[in-house]
Amino acid sequence: MSHDLREGETALPFDPAETATGPRVTFIGRIRSPWQPGDAPRNVSRARETGCEYARIELEPAYIPGLTGLEAGRQIILLYWTDRGRRDLILQRPSHLDGPRGTFVLRSPVRPNPIAMATVRITGLDTNNGIVEIDAIDCYDNTPLLDIKPWIRAVDAPHLPD
Amino acid sequence: MSHDLREGETALPFDPAETATGPRVTFIGRIRSPWQPGDAPRNVSRARETGCEYARIELEPAYIPGLTGLEAGRQIILLYWTDRGRRDLILQRPSHLDGPRGTFVLRSPVRPNPIAMATVRITGLDTNNGIVEIDAIDCYDNTPLLDIKPWIRAVDAPHLPD
Numbered sequence: 001m002s003h004d005l006r007e008g009e010t011a012l013p014f015d016p017a018e019t020a021t022g023p024r025v026t027f028i029g030r031i032r033s034p035w036q037p038g039d040a041p042r043n044v045s046r047a048r049e050t051g052c053e054y055a056r057i058e059l060e061p062a063y064i065p066g067l068t069g070l071e072a073g074r075q076i077i078l079l080y081w082t083d084r085g086r087r088d089l090i091l092q093r094p095s096h097l098d099g100p101r102g103t104f105v106l107r108s109p110v111r112p113n114p115i116a117m118a119t120v121r122i123t124g125l126d127t128n129n130g131i132v133e134i135d136a137i138d139c140y141d142n143t144p145l146l147d148i149k150p151w152i153r154a155v156d157a158p159h160l161p162d
Numbered sequence: 163m164s165h166d167l168r169e170g171e172t173a174l175p176f177d178p179a180e181t182a183t184g185p186r187v188t189f190i191g192r193i194r195s196p197w198q199p200g201d202a203p204r205n206v207s208r209a210r211e212t213g214c215e216y217a218r219i220e221l222e223p224a225y226i227p228g229l230t231g232l233e234a235g236r237q238i239i240l241l242y243w244t245d246r247g248r249r250d251l252i253l254q255r256p257s258h259l260d261g262p263r264g265t266f267v268l269r270s271p272v273r274p275n276p277i278a279m280a281t282v283r284i285t286g287l288d289t290n291n292g293i294v295e296i297d298a299i300d301c302y303d304n305t306p307l308l309d310i311k312p313w314i315r316a317v318d319a320p321h322l323p324d
Contacts (some may be wrong), residue, residue, distance in 0.1 A: 005191070012224055020188035022306070025275050026178040045316035062174055063274065066252045068264035075320040076266075078240075078282070079277060090228045102230035102236075104310035112225065113187050113308045115241060115277070117175055118172065119318050134319070144184070146275045148266035154207035155269065156281050158237040158313055159297070 008100035016112045017087045025146035029059035029130065031080055040140055041105065042096075044062075044118040046137040055120070055137040057145060058128030064146075067127050074122045075151035078137070080144050081144045082109035082116045086093035119151050170262035172253035174307075178274045179249045189306035191221035193242055193293065195299050202302055203267065204258075206280040209298040217282070217299040219307060221292030228310075229289050236284050237313035240299070243306045244271035244278045283314050 005011060033040075033047075034054045041047040047055070057078070059067070070076075089110050093100045103111050115137060124133035134149070167173060195202075195209075196216045203209040209217070219240070221229070232238075251272050253260045265273050278301060286295035294310070 009181055010227055014224070016188040017185070020186040022187040023179070023190050024186050026182035026183040027250075028274055036310050043314070043317045045321070061308055062176070063252060063266075065172055065192065066265040066274075067267070068253060069267040071248070072204040072265065078280070079275070083185070087188075090225060091230060097201065100230070102232065103228040104225075105229070105231040105262075107311055108316060112190055112228075113241070113310060115309055117239070117279070117311070117317075119320055121321065121323065135323070147203075147273060149269060150267055151281070152205070152269060152296070156204045156237075156318065158281055159207070159210065161297070162282065 008091065008093045009089060012088045012090050012122050015088040024144055025081060028063045029057055029141055029145040031078065031137055031143045031145055032056045032058060033139050033141045037084060037140060039152060041138050044120060044136055044138045047138045048145040055134045057132040057134065061130060062125055064127065064130040068130065070122065070125060072122050072125050075103055076122060076151045077117055077151050077156065078145065079115055079117050079147040080139055082139065083144060083154045084140065085110040085113055085114055085115055115146060168255045170253065170255045171251060173280045174250045174252050176243040177250040186241065187308055190225045191219055191307040193299055193301055193305045193307055194218045194220060195301055195303045197302050199246060199302060203300050206298055208283060209300045217296045219294040219296065223292060226289065226292040229294065232284065232287060233286050234287050237281055238280050238284060239279055239311045239313055239318065240307065241277055241279050241309040242301055243304060243308055244276040244301065246302065247276055249274055249276055277308065
């Protein structure tokens with residue numbers, strides 16, 4: 001696959017979308033949102049600011065028992081596969097920055113493994129049907145979901161040196 | 163593959179390790195740690211408490227330019243593939259809990275997509291050789307690395323309702 005580069009951008013000498021040899025992920029469900037390519041907010045905080053509250057997870061039936069013990073009000077981390085972007089950029093120049101940055105310094109959905117994440121709050125639960133309503137999300141409608149994790153301070157909050 | 167279950171545990175009717183049809187991940191490097199199966203701490207906080215400071219990332223050469231702009235002292239999120247565990251448990255009973263919980267309520271490395279994550283601090287950088295030293299990590303030595311992301315408050319910190 002051939003792609004354009006902006007000035008200062010650098011591509012890998014291979015495209016992980018074609019050459020990756022690691023294990024396959026499985027999509028456990030989809031994220032539903034109001035966003036389509038062209039109108040998605042830049043991150044989950046911006047999504048909250050829009051006031052648009054349509055944001056939910058629809059789990060595949062086999063995975064529904066995995067919700068056992070989840071509760072509304074809880075903070076969770078979603079991992080999702082941003083499947084519309086390329087995977088071969090290692091230096092990028094997002095339009096809101098003045099110059100190129102390494103992919104691992106950015107939260108761009110364009111990365112070797114296009115796994116995005118956001119911390120969100122559960123606002124409603126329908127465990128019979130595998131629906132988890134959340135306070136906001138930044139991704140396109142129908143983005144594939146990889147994982148749901150409870151947010152845990154000891155693991156997820158920055159730890160400052162003594 | 164056949165696996166044992168503890169009382170109260172439930173497996174999926176299929177094993178994602180064999181049936182997953184999603185895209186393949188690519189391993190961008192390895193996490194080096196002092197831990198082997200049997201002696202790994204339960205999470206990154208416990209790892210810090212051991213006082214053991216050997217924890218680093220070794221990137222594959224092609225991905226090294228992706229570090230451009232990273233700095234020591236910065237908080238980053240690591241995503242890593244916990245490749246030693248099964249992927250088919252949807253209700254689990256970890257030994258430190260009194261009963262079974264859904265996989266998505268746990269941080270167990272056993273999950274449909276065995277992607278673990280921790281927020282860590284960069285303590286040293288050798289960008290020529292793709293080495294990122296970090297303050298601690300909980301995974302086994304040589305665990306495959308999927309991604310490095312900058313920790314960003316607006317995306318990663320819990321957001322409480324007004």
